[in-house]
Amino acid sequence: MSTVTELGYVGIEASDLAAWERFGVDLLGMQVGSRSNEALTLRMDDAVHRWIVVEGDADDLAFTGFGCATQSDLDAIAARLRAAGNTVTEGDAQLCAARQVQRIVVTSDPLGNRVELYVGLAVADTPFASGRLVSDFVTGAGGAGHQVLIERGMDRQVLLDWYGLLGFKVTDVIDQELAPGIVASVTFLHCNGRHHTVALANMPFPKRMHHFMVEATEISDVGLAYDRCMDAKQPFEMTLGMHPNDRMFSFYVRTPSGFNVEFGWGGLVIDESSWQVQHLDRLSSWGHRPPNLVADLLQA
Template sequence: MTHVTELAYVVYEVSDLDDWTHFGVDLLGMMKVEATADGFNLRTDERSFRWQIEQGAADDLVASGFLVESLEALAELSAGLAEAGFAVTDGDAEICAKRQVETMRIVHDPIGNRVELVTGHCDAQTPWASASLHGHFVTGQGGAGHEVLIAKGESRDEYLAFYLDLLGFKVSDQIVEELAPGIVADLIFLHCNPRHHSVALGDIPHPKRIHHFMIEVSDIRDVGLAWDRCLAAAQPVEMTIGMHPNDHMLSFYVFTPSGFSIEYGWGGLLIDDATWEPKTLEHLHWWGHQPAGAVAGQLAESAARVPVPT
C-alpha cells in the first residue's frame, strides 16, 4: 500500500513574528533562515525548513506537509482520496516554490486541517547549525517530529479512515484518562515510520487546531538547557519535565507565543512493525508533566520550610 513516509514540515500563522523569532531561535535552538514574503522559515536539520512561520491573525496551524516517496505514489494516494470523496487539488508553482518541494497535492482531513502531500522536499544549500544545542534535533527517517491535533468533535471513525485507510498510517496505541470529573482525554497515536507517532488525534478541551508539536533532541542535556532558557525568559510553561508511558519521551511543554504548545523531548521510543502490538493505556504521563501553577505553589510552600541556618 502506498503511504506517506514522514511529517516533513508544518506551517503556522502567527501574529507576532518577532516573538516567534525569539522563541524558535533563542529558546528552542532552531536556525532562522531566509525570509518569505509574509514571514520566515525555521530549520532543525539539513532540510530547507521544517517550520514555516507566516504573518496573520490565526495564531494556529495552517498546514501539515507529509512526504510521499515518489510521483507514482503521490498519484496513487491522490486517486484513492478522490475516489473516497475528498477534494484534491494541485499545488501550483508558487506554493511549491514557497514550500520548497517538487510536487504537491492539497486535501483537507475530515476535521478541516489542510494536508499537503508532497514529493521532493528540498535540502538547504548551507549547513545546519544551532548556537544552543550540544547535540542535534532528531529528524531523519522520523521526520520533523509529531503533532497532536484536536478532533473538534469529529467522529473517530471518519478521521481514522482518512489517516489509516487512505494515507497509510498505523495505530501505535491509545490513551484514555479522566483528567477531572467529566473531562476525559481520549487520544489515538499514529505512526508512518519508526517514530512512535507522527500524528495523534483526539478530544481535549482546547481552542486551537493543534495542542502541541513535539521536537526531539539527541542529547538529554539540551532538554535541561532549553528548560532553563524558557524559565529565564519567563516563557509560559504548560507542563514541567516528565515522561510519557507510551513513547517513553522525557520532555516538558512550553507555550508558543501563539498559545499552543511545544513539547521539547529526548529519548523517544522507536516502533518495529514486525513486533509492535497496539494497546490502550490509562495515563498520559508516567511521572511529572505537572501544571506550572500547581508546581509553583508546591515550590513556594517548600521554600517557606527551608531551615534557616543558626
Template sequence: MSHITELAYLGVNTTNLSEWEKFAVDLLGLQLAKKTGQQLLLRMDEKAYRWIIQLDDSKGHAFTGFACQDESALKSLVQNLRDHNITVLEGDANLAAERQVEHIYTTLDPLGNCVELVCGLKDADTPFQSKVLRSPFVTGQGGAGHQVLVEQGVDRKKIMDWYGLLGFKLTDVIDQEMAPGIVASVAFLHCNGRHHSLALANMPIPMKMHHFMIEVSDMSDVGLAFDRCMDAGCEFEMTLGMHPNDQMFSFYVRTPSLFSIEFGWGGLVIDEKTWQVQHLEQLSSWGHRPGHVVAEKLSMTSQH
C-alpha cells in the first residue's frame, strides 16, 4: 500500500507576521525565503520552504503537508482514502504553484485539521543559510520535524486508524500521572526512521497543536538558541531537558501563534523493521521544568 514518507511542511496562522519573522529567523535560525503582506515562507534546508506563516484573524496550526515518494504513490494513497469514504479534494495548479509542489490534494483528519497530501516539494535555487546556527537542521528523510496534535476528546483509535491509512505506525505510548487521578497520555507515531513525526496528546488544553519540534545537528545550537530566546524575553513552556523515548535533548518556547516549538538535538532514529512498541510512564527523563515554575523558584531564591 502506498503511504506518505515524511512530514514535509507546516502552515501556521498569525496576526503578526513581523513578530513571527523575528522569532523564526533571529531566534530559531530559519531562513526567510519570501515575504509578502500576507505570508512568510521559511526555509530549514535545501527545499524552497518548510514553513508557511500566513496572516489571519486567528493564531495556531493551519495545515500540515505530508509528502509521498512520487505521483503514483500519491494517487494510490488518495484512492485508498476515498475507498474508505474519506473526502479528498484535488488541489488546482494555483495551489500547487503556491505550495511549490508538483501535485496536491487536501482532506481533513478526524480532529478537523487540514491535511495536504503532496509530492515533489521543490528545491530552492540557493543553498540554505542561517543567520545564527552553527549546524544544519536535521531534515532529509526524516522530514521537517514532528508535531503533537491535541485529541480534543476524540477517540484515539479513530484518529490512529485514520493516520494509519496514511502509513503511520505506533512507536510508543507514554502515560504519566501528573496529579492524583490525572494522567497525561501521548501516543507517538512514525512514518520513517524519525522516532515520531506525529504524536497524539490527551491533554486538557484548548488548542489544535501542542508543539512542533525542529532538530539541529549540533548540541551547542540548542544551548545558543535557549540563550537567544531568554535574552529576547520569550515565554518558555519547558526548560532544557531530555525525553526517555526519542532521547531528544531540548527546550520548549512559546511561538507568537501560542503553540510551542520544541528545539532539540539527538533524536532517536529507529529501524522500522525491528522496532518494538514501548509503554513508558514518564514524559521526561530529567529537566523540562515548566518555565513559570523555574521563574518563581529563581525569584524566591533572589529574595533570600
C-alpha cells in the first residue's frame, strides 16, 4: 500500500516572527532559510526548510507537510482520501513554489488541521550550518521530527482511521492516571523507522499541537540547548527526563506561539516489520517535571 514516508515540514502562524527567529536560531540551533516581513523559514538539514513560520494572529499550527516517495504514491493516497469522503485539492504552481516542492495536494484531518501531501521537497543551495549545535539534527529517513496533536474530545478511532489512510500505523498507547479519575491518554503512530511521527493526545491544552520534537545526534546538544533556553529565560513546559516508549532523553520548552518544542536525543528506531504494539501506564520513565515544582524543590 502506498504511504507517506515522512513528516517533511511544519507550518506555524505566528504573531512575532522576530521572536521565532531568535527562538529557532539562537536557542535551538536552526538556520534561517529565508526571511521576509510576512514569513520566516528555518532549516534543520540540507532541505530548503523544515519550519515555515507565517505572520498572523493564530499563534498555532497552520499546516503539516507529509512527503510521498513518488507521484503514484501521492495519487494513490489522494484517491483513498477522496473515496472516504474527504476533500482533496491539487495545489497550484504558486503553492508548489511557496513550499518548494514538485507537486502538492491539500486536505484536512477530522480535527480541521490542514495537511499537505507533497513530492520532491527541494534541497537548499548551501549545506546546513548551525551556529549553536555541536552535532546535527536527526532527519533523513525519519523526517523532521514528530508532532503531538490535541484531540479536543474527538473520537480517537475517527482520527486513527483517517491517519491510516495516509499509511500510519499504531506504535503504542500510553494511559497515565494523573489524579483519581483524570487520565492522560496518547496514541503514537509511525510511518517510518522513527518511533512515532504523529501522536494523538487526549489532554487539556489550548493549542492544536502540544509539541513538535526535534532530535540531535549528540546528547551534549540537549544540555547545551537546555542551558541556552534557561539563560534566555524561555519558559519551560517540562524539565529534563526520558520517555519509556521512544526512550527519548529530552526537555520541553515553550515556543513564542505558546505550544512546545521537545528537544531530544536517543530516540528509538523501530523495525516496522516486527514491531508489536505496546500499552504503557506512564508518559515519562523519570524527570519531565513541571519547572515550578523543580524550582520549589530546589529552593526548599
